[in-house]
Amino acid sequence: MKQNIATCFYGRDGPIMQKHTTHWRSVANRALYSVHKKGIVSVTSSYKFLNIMRSLAVLCLGFAVAFAQEGAERNTTALRDCLETAKVPFYESDAKDWEDYASPFNERLEYTPAAIAVPTTIEHIQLAVSCGSEHGVKVTPKAGGHSYASLGLGGEDGHLVIQLDHMYNVTLDTETNIATVEPGARLGHLAAELFEQGNRAISHGTCPGVGVSGHVLHGGFGMASNTHGLALDWVIGMTVILANATVVECSESQNPDLFWAMLGAGSNFGIAASYQFKTFEAPANVTWFSAQLPWNHSTAQAGLEALESYAKNTMPAELNMRLSGSSRSASVEGVYYGDGEGLEAALEPLLNKTGGSISDAETGGWMDAVEHYANAEVDVTYPYEMHETFYSKSLTLKGLNGTSASNFVDYWYGTASNVTRIWWFQIDIHGGKNSAVSKADPGLTSYAHRDKLFLIQLYDRSFGTYPELGFEFLDGWVSNTTADMAPSDWGMYINYADARMDRTTAQNVYWGVSLPRLQEIKAQVDPTELFYYPISIEPAMELAQPAKSLAPETPAETVKVKVKAKTIAELDEELKLKLEEISGEGGAAGLEYENGKAVAMKRGVKENMFSFLAAMDSLAAILSVILGSISLKEETSKLYDATNSWKPLLGTGQNFLEIMDIPFSPGEPTRLLLQATNINNDNASGNLPAQEMHTIRVYFMENIGDCRGRSLIGTTSSFAGSPAMISQWSLPSKKNLWETHSYKLSLAPTLVPENMIGNTEHPYIDSISIAAGTI
Numbered sequence: 001m002k003q004n005i006a007t008c009f010y011g012r013d014g015p016i017m018q019k020h021t022t023h024w025r026s027v028a029n030r031a032l033y034s035v036h037k038k039g040i041v042s043v044t045s046s047y048k049f050l051n052i053m054r055s056l057a058v059l060c061l062g063f064a065v066a067f068a069q070e071g072a073e074r075n076t077t078a079l080r081d082c083l084e085t086a087k088v089p090f091y092e093s094d095a096k097d098w099e100d101y102a103s104p105f106n107e108r109l110e111y112t113p114a115a116i117a118v119p120t121t122i123e124h125i126q127l128a129v130s131c132g133s134e135h136g137v138k139v140t141p142k143a144g145g146h147s148y149a150s151l152g153l154g155g156e157d158g159h160l161v162i163q164l165d166h167m168y169n170v171t172l173d174t175e176t177n178i179a180t181v182e183p184g185a186r187l188g189h190l191a192a193e194l195f196e197q198g199n200r201a202i203s204h205g206t207c208p209g210v211g212v213s214g215h216v217l218h219g220g221f222g223m224a225s226n227t228h229g230l231a232l233d234w235v236i237g238m239t240v241i242l243a244n245a246t247v248v249e250c251s252e253s254q255n256p257d258l259f260w261a262m263l264g265a266g267s268n269f270g271i272a273a274s275y276q277f278k279t280f281e282a283p284a285n286v287t288w289f290s291a292q293l294p295w296n297h298s299t300a301q302a303g304l305e306a307l308e309s310y311a312k313n314t315m316p317a318e319l320n321m322r323l324s325g326s327s328r329s330a331s332v333e334g335v336y337y338g339d340g341e342g343l344e345a346a347l348e349p350l351l352n353k354t355g356g357s358i359s360d361a362e363t364g365g366w367m368d369a370v371e372h373y374a375n376a377e378v379d380v381t382y383p384y385e386m387h388e389t390f391y392s393k394s395l396t397l398k399g400l401n402g403t404s405a406s407n408f409v410d411y412w413y414g415t416a417s418n419v420t421r422i423w424w425f426q427i428d429i430h431g432g433k434n435s436a437v438s439k440a441d442p443g444l445t446s447y448a449h450r451d452k453l454f455l456i457q458l459y460d461r462s463f464g465t466y467p468e469l470g471f472e473f474l475d476g477w478v479s480n481t482t483a484d485m486a487p488s489d490w491g492m493y494i495n496y497a498d499a500r501m502d503r504t505t506a507q508n509v510y511w512g513v514s515l516p517r518l519q520e521i522k523a524q525v526d527p528t529e530l531f532y533y534p535i536s537i538e539p540a541m542e543l544a545q546p547a548k549s550l551a552p553e554t555p556a557e558t559v560k561v562k563v564k565a566k567t568i569a570e571l572d573e574e575l576k577l578k579l580e581e582i583s584g585e586g587g588a589a590g591l592e593y594e595n596g597k598a599v600a601m602k603r604g605v606k607e608n609m610f611s612f613l614a615a616m617d618s619l620a621a622i623l624s625v626i627l628g629s630i631s632l633k634e635e636t637s638k639l640y641d642a643t644n645s646w647k648p649l650l651g652t653g654q655n656f657l658e659i660m661d662i663p664f665s666p667g668e669p670t671r672l673l674l675q676a677t678n679i680n681n682d683n684a685s686g687n688l689p690a691q692e693m694h695t696i697r698v699y700f701m702e703n704i705g706d707c708r709g710r711s712l713i714g715t716t717s718s719f720a721g722s723p724a725m726i727s728q729w730s731l732p733s734k735k736n737l738w739e740t741h742s743y744k745l746s747l748a749p750t751l752v753p754e755n756m757i758g759n760t761e762h763p764y765i766d767s768i769s770i771a772a773g774t775i
């Protein structure tokens with residue numbers, strides 16, 4: 001990193017910029033002048049212009065990164081001082097156990113925390129939250145560490161990770177059969193303790209190392225869910241540490257909004273520090289089984305449709321089951337609460353229709369079935385080491401039949417069978433007439449998928465680095481399967497998180513109908529997003545204000561940690577040393593110091609460059625559009641044409657600038673379409689109205705006449721004729737230059753059959769529009 005910055009600063013363009021900034025600015029202004037005078041620039045000059053913009057963006061990014069790093073390092077040092085003063089146990093990157101705690105389950109996604117706190121009490125968690133909040137470091141709880149997207153590490157570098165697995169106690173009250181569970185217990189330990197202490201159980205997933213917290217707070221589906229519901233259905237109360245470091249209790253009667261939000265989207269609202277679970281009696285007779293299905297490309301669709309009908313109408317509550325598929329086989333496996341005879345009778349209607357027979361089954365007790373599906377030691381706490389490298393996607397579906405079933409099957413036996421990595425999928429029977437998941441009151445928790453029949457995960461594993469080209473395999477499977485579905489017919493499961501999706505799409509697919517209320521609650525309890533990760537829930541804009549206290553009548557005292565502040569002189573000296581370090585071989589040359597402070601990077605280079613950018617007074621000029629293989633001529637002329645015309649695209653009072661209309665042709669590669677770089681907020685130019693905050697929104701619209709209104713591009717839904725928001729960010733007016741934001745709109749051209757392009761009788765998509773603006 002240091003080397004890159006040094007190269008950027010001292011490379012071919014570096015000294016020229018420093019010495020000739022005036023000349024450099026005037027060249028750039030001339031380019032702008034030509035844009036404004038003529039309205040349309042020639043293809044060559046616009047191309048050059050875009051190139052200048054790109055180089056500038058890269059350069060600015062270099063400096064921004066350097067300064068951001070500097071700030072982050074300062075915060076990290078202060079954070080560590082704070083944790084030390086507060087006596088919260090924590091690890092720094094040179095600690096012996098650092099590797100164990102910092103390495104994720106999914107090794108495809110490794111992130112470096114600022115520090116890892118290892119609390120053993122609720123007060124430690126409170127103090128750690130307070131330290132993170134005080135020093136501007138995002139805080140992320142990590143329980144079992146099994147998030148598919150490494151969200152337990154924050155899904156990015158630099159978080160204060162609160163590793164909870166030293167707090168794993170499970171205590172069952174044998175009078176009430178209510179269990180009190182610490183937040184770092186793992187599922188296997190929970191199952192073992194509940195059984196041991198009183199022959200009790202709750203419903204949960206199969207992997208014993210998965211943390212109770214991540215699992216329960218976002219759903220929790222397993223081999224007892226058809227009979228007993230989701231893991232979160234067994235929670236009756238919780239102790240939560242909020243972003244303001246207060247401790248609150250929540251349940252159906254106490255802070256019910258928080259309780260509702262925590263059960264389905266808990267990672268966004270606070271740190272669950274203790275749970276109260278009701279429990280059920282562990283069943284005495286449990287039969288696990290598997291049955292091979294002799295499916296092939298021509299029979300699998302009928303098989304899936306038979307499975308759908310069986311799951312919807314026939315499958316008894318005592319049966320819990322999933323379909324598994326790979327390049328080699330299809331099978332169903334599961335657990336029946338009863339004996340072998342009961343199992344055979346329960347499965348008969350399905351096997352009659354789909355072929356296949358039970359190949360393996362055994363009746364035992366509750367823990368035998370838990371052990372069978374754990375496929376590993378059950379009673380595990382810490383230390384815990386298990387890793388894989390993979391990419392995974394999920395789907396929650398109301399059904400798979402007709403076109404969607406045939407799309408799924410074609411992809412399975414066509415595209416997927418050519419992929420040589422180890423991949424598989426599982427279709428859990430999640431809903432249906434007799435399912436406890438479907439029958440539970442959908443309003444009690446924020447889990448948004450109770451109306452879905454199937455819970456699917458698609459899993460593609462690699463040994464060694466996951467290939468860049470691998471992603472399109474599962475992305476394509478999902479987009480093919482959902483191509484013909486209404487947006488309300490499908491969603492995704494955050495417990496199989498995929499952080500490659502943009503934030504808006506992710507929030508919609510993971511939290512569906514619950515999202516608006518979740519965003520309101522987020523605005524109340526964590527408006528500054530202390531508990532942030534790249535696909536976390538955004539606070540509702542209009543409500544975001546300092547956190548409302550949910551503390552009980554006798555509020556727990558807000559924890560404040562006092563740390564000896566460094567003097568300005570000490571901080572300046574640190575900064576000077578750091579800047580000298582990053583200046584590379586040229587030493588401190590290029591950095592000017594005034595009174596011992598490094599100012600040249602800020603004034604000499606940074607300001608000149610920034611004032612150049614600030615001089616650009618059109619949104620078109622500051623949106624650099626990377627068009628991949630699209631004809632530049634077509635797009636840039638449209639881009640500049642639109643420069644001065646703000647269009648009320650979405651109603652009066654909302655200014656949106658239509659940027660481009662992109663013809664759509666199948667067979668083109670997926671590409672990056674829009675990148676808004678260093679957005680100029682120079683009010684003097686009159687483009688942006690003066691106001692406290694500007695919200696920039698980017699919309700896209702599929703130009704389809706088809707009134708069925710479905711999503712054809714990626715996973716973002718856009719109904720025919722109405723734009724869908726794909727990205728949004730809010731920035732204060734005071735800033736003249738806003739940071740880089742980009743949105744990757746992935747086109748999956750395979751979705752559009754060649755013969756449908758331009759077909760007016762059955763209009764499909766033939767172009768997309770992107771609009772951006774500020775409100």
Ligand SMILES: Cc1cc2nc3c(=O)[nH]c(=O)nc-3n(C[C@H](O)[C@H](O)[C@H](O)COP(=O)(O)OP(=O)(O)OC[C@H]3O[C@@H](n4cnc5c(N)ncnc54)[C@H](O)[C@@H]3O)c2cc1C
Nearest residue numbers: 143144145146147151152205206207211213214215221272
């Ligand atoms: C091998 C394997 C098998 C799995 N099997 C199943 C299955 O059968 N059924 C199923 O439904 N899922 C299953 N999952 C998915 C699993 O449920 C999720 O990945 C779950 O979120 C993991 O929880 P964790 O605590 O281990 O993960 P972590 O990575 O520690 O946490 C996951 C998320 O929860 C947040 N979080 C953690 N602790 C807290 C807390 N105390 N308060 C608030 N937020 C918190 C984290 O910040 C993060 O966002 C499986 C995953 C793996 C890797």
